[in-house]
Every structure is written in structure tokens, then in C-alpha cells.
Amino acid sequence: MPELPEVETIRRGLAPRLEGRRILAVQTHPSAKFAGARPAAGHTVQHVGRRGKYLLVDLDGGSQLAIHLGMTGMLCLRGETDEDEAYTRASFSLDDGTVLDYRDVRRFGRLAVVPAHDHSALPTLHALGPEPFDAAFTPEHLWRAVRSSRRAVKTQLLSQRPVAGVGNIYADEALWRARVHPANTSLTATEAAALHATIVAVLRQGIDRHGTTLRDYRTFDGDYGNNQDHLDCYGRSGAPCRRCGTELRRVVIDARSTTFCPTCQVRHRGQARKRPLTPTTRGMPSAASRGRAGRSR
DNA sequence: CGCAGCGCCTGAAGGC
DNA sequence: TGCCTTCAGGCGCTGC
Numbered sequence: 604m605p606e607l608p609e610v611e612t613i614r615r616g617l618a619p620r621l622e623g624r625r626i627l628a629v630q631t632h633p634s635a636k637f638a639g640a641r642p643a644a645g646h647t648v649q650h651v652g653r654r655g656k657y658l659l660v661d662l663d664g665g666s667q668l669a670i671h672l673g674m675t676g677m678l679c680l681r682g683e684t685d686e687d688e689a690y691t692r693a694s695f696s697l698d699d700g701t702v703l704d705y706r707d708v709r710r711f712g713r714l715a716v717v718p719a720h721d722h723s724a725l726p727t728l729h730a731l732g733p734e735p736f737d738a739a740f741t742p743e744h745l746w747r748a749v750r751s752s753r754r755a756v757k758t759q760l761l762s763q764r765p766v767a768g769v770g771n772i773y774a775d776e777a778l779w780r781a782r783v784h785p786a787n788t789s790l791t792a793t794e795a796a797a798l799h800a801t802i803v804a805v806l807r808q809g810i811d812r813h814g815t816t817l818r819d820y821r822t823f824d825g826d827y828g829n830n831q832d833h834l835d836c837y838g839r840s841g842a843p844c845r846r847c848g849t850e851l852r853r854v855v856i857d858a859r860s861t862t863f864c865p866t867c868q869v870r871h872r873g874q875a876r877k878r879p880l881t882p883t884t885r886g887m888p889s890a891a892s893r894g895r896a897g898r899s900r
Numbered sequence: 901c902g903c904a905g906c907g908c909c910t911g912a913a914g915g916c
Numbered sequence: 917t918g919c920c921t922t923c924a925g926g927c928g929c930t931g932c
Contacts, residue, residue, distance in 0.1 A: 604925070636908095636928095656926085674925060675910085690910095709909045711926060727927060754903075761926080771925070818912090818924090858905090859925065 605672040607735070607768025608809025609820050609828065610656050613678060616823025618651040620680060621660070625698040631714070632692040637705070639715035640693050643668045655731050655767030659719075667719045669728060673711030675819045679704050708819070731767045735806050740766055745802075746795035756798075757785035758857040766802060771859050772815055772837045777801040779836035784868040785861050786854070808833070836862050 605613070629644040631637040646662035653659060660668040670676075681687065683700045693705040693714055705714065715725060722729040732748065733739040748765035749756055759765055760774045769777065778785050780801035783794050790798065814820055814828030817838070821827065835845050840853035840862045849866040 671926080673909095673927080707909095708911070709925090711909065713927080726929095752902080763926095860923090 604674045604770055604772070604817075605656060605676065605814075605820055606770035606773050606809070607653075607656060607806050608773070608812075608830065609814035610653055610658060610672065610768070611810050612814045612828065613672075613823050614651055614653045614658055617658070617678060620701075620823075621648050621651050621697075621703065624648050626662075626695050627698055628696040630694045630696075632710075634692075634710065636710065636713045637692045639713070640668060640695075640705075642666070642716040643695065654728065654734070655763055656770070657725075657728050657731075661719060662716070665719050666716050669713075669715050669717055669722075669725055670705070671713045671725075671728075673707060673709065673713065675709045676705065676707040676712035677819065677821055678823060679706065679825065680823075727763055730764060732764045733766060735766050735768060735803050740799070740803075742792075742796040742799040745799045746790055746792060749790050749795070753788050755786045755788055755856050756783060756790065757859070757861055760802075761857060761859065768806065769802060771861075772817075772834070773802070773805050773809060775837040775862050776805045776835060779862075779864060779868065780805065782867050782869060784870045785856055785863050787871045789871065836864070838862065 625647045626643050626645065629641045631640055643662060646664060646666070648660055649663055650661040651658065652661065656671060658670040660670065662668060680701050680703055683696070683702055687694060687702070687704055688706060690706045690708045691704045692707045692710065692712070695703040697703060705712070717724050733744065745765055749759055752759055757774055757778065760769045761771065763769070775785070777798060781794065781797035783790065783798050809815060809830045812828055812830035812833065813822055813826065815830040815834070816827040817831055836851065840851050842851055843849065844851055844864040844867060847864065847866050849864055851862050852865050853860060853862050855861065
């Protein structure tokens with residue numbers, strides 16, 4: 604599935620073909636998830652950018668075409684007279700005679716034209732955490748962000764709020780490298796520093812390898828990425844940990860398949876138990892939950 | 901306001 | 917061989 608490295612790879616291929624082009628017409632699937640692209644018609648593309656997993660296409664007049672690829676979204680260019688392929692959900696006719704197609708088998712993606720300065724129509728984009736390569740993303744920021752919620756660290760990474768662009772594959776890889784157990788609900792300062800470093804590293808390596816192709820993902824030129832040949836954790840449940848040899852385990856966290864090493868990735872003491880009869884379970888009250896009756900053990 | 905749970909989608913893979 | 921079930925999962929929405 605397209606996470607930050609895949610989206611960035613697509614952006615790099617797309618930008619030189621799209622910047623400066625005028626969008627003459629837009630045709631879309633009737634669903635509101637794709638029909639939101641129609642107002643792009645008549646506008647000229649000034650820049651192709653990215654925030655997290657969103658492609659943000661700057662249009663003249665101060666609006667942006669936001670593209671989220673979901674699970675199976677892809678972009679491809681064709682000649683005006685070529686037939687579009689199956690599962691095309693939107694087509695952008697350009698002034699150089701080419702057509703940019705948005706294809707998405709499972710329709711989990713989304714297209715929308717929004718004001719460049721106001722992303723409130725797209726809640727996840729609006730509340731997106733810092734870019735992983737930005738100076739604002741620091742170990743301290745990561746530690747504070749994770750501390751502000753009592754959800755599992757893996758769940759929080761997938762929420763896009765501590766940092767933008769991490770999905771299921773790179774979350775498992777970063778947690779494994781940092782030796783952080785995915786179900787822990789807080790980080791020590793040491794773990795936060797490690798996880799910060801591994802998030803940056805796995806995403807950078809993903810970009811360097813043009814993304815991870817497991818199934819549907821292709822670069823803008825239709826090529827496979829090759830990061831799938833370098834995964835240490837994701838998809839390797841039952842195989843031996845490359846550090847310690849322990850069999851990697853698969854659990855479900857936040858309805859996502861999660862692979863981890865039960866030996867290397869240390870579960871914090873006291874976080875394993877479930878107390879369904881107790882409304883408030885553990886931890887000190889954070890700034891975000893002031894007024895709630897938090898109590899420590 | 902935070903968060904758990906659900907629905908959206910369809911092809912691939914596995915079971916019988 | 918072919919039908920049926922299960923699985924993959926990012927994000928928006930709803931309701932507690």
C-alpha cells in the first residue's frame with residue numbers, strides 16, 4: 604500500500620510531467636470520493652507536492668488537488684486516443700494531449716480540490732503530524748505525542764499524528780529496528796530517541812529503493828519498487844528474527860496485522876493486563892486528559 | 901474530546 | 917473444477 608516512500612516516489616515521477624500543464628477537463632466516477640476532483644478543470648498545475656501520504660497538486664488561483672491513494676490507488680499517463688484501463692476512477696485531460704488517469708481497484712482512495720490554506724475538509728490531512736524529515740520532528744516531539752494518548756504506540760503511528768506518512772509496513776519495520784513493542788502505550792526517552800531515528804531511516808531507505816511493491820504499488824513509470832527485498836519484520840511472522848533468531852509473531856493491533864519479535868521488542872511491565880471492569884486503567888493524567896481520574900497502579 | 905467500532909471495496913488465496 | 921469464506925487495510929463517520 605502506498606505509504607510516504609511510495610507516494611514520494613510517485614510524486615518525483617509525476618511532477619515533471621504535470622507541472623505547467625493546464626487541466627482542460629476532468630471526468631470522474633460518480634462517488635463523492637472522486638467527484639471532488641472535478642473543480643480542478645480549467646486550472647494550471649503550478650507544483651506537485653506531498654504531505655504525508657497525500658499528493659498535493661498546487662493549482663493556479665490558490666486551490667489544491669489533494670490525492671490520497673488509499674490501498675490500491677495509482678496514477679498513470681496515456682495518450683489522448685488510448686483507451687483507459689480498468690478501474691479508472693478519474694481522468695484529467697491535459698493541454699499537451701495526454702491524459703492523467705487515477706486508477707483505484709478498491710476505491711479506498713480519495714480526490715478533492717480544497718483551498719491551499721484550509722485542509723479542514725480532509726480531517727486526517729488537517730491534523731497531520733510533522734513531516735519525518737522536518738526539523739519539527741524530534742525525539743522529544745515523538746515522546747510527547749505518544750505520551751498524550753494511552754493507545755498502543757503502533758496505533759498512534761498509524762493515526763498520522765505523531766508523524767506523517769507511516770503506514771503498516773514502515774511502522775512494523777521502525778518498531779522492530781528500535782526494539783519497541785508495538786502494543787506498548789508509552790515510550791521511555793531512550794526508546795523515543797531510537798524510534799525517531801528508525802522511523803526516519805526506514806522511510807528514507809524506502810524512498811531510496813523507490814518504495815515497497817507487495818502487490819498493487821507501481822512507480823509513476825510503472826516500475827516495481829525494491830524495498831520489499833529488504834524488509835526485516837513486516838510479513839515475516841513465523842520466520843526467525845534477524846537479530847536473535849526468535850520466531851517473529853503476528854498479532855492484530857488496531858485491526859492491522861502486526862509482526863514483531865517477542866524477544867527483542869520489550870513489552871513494558873504492567874501493560875499486558877486488561878481490566879475490562881475498570882473504566883480508567885492506568886497511567887498518570889496527561890495534559891490532554893486533565894480532569895479525568897487517572898491513577899497509577 | 902478521545903476513541904472504539906464499523907463500513908467502504910474487490911481480488912487473491914485457501915478450504916472443502 | 918468451482919463455489920464459498922476469509923483476508924488485506926487507510927480513513928471517514930458515528931456514537932458513546
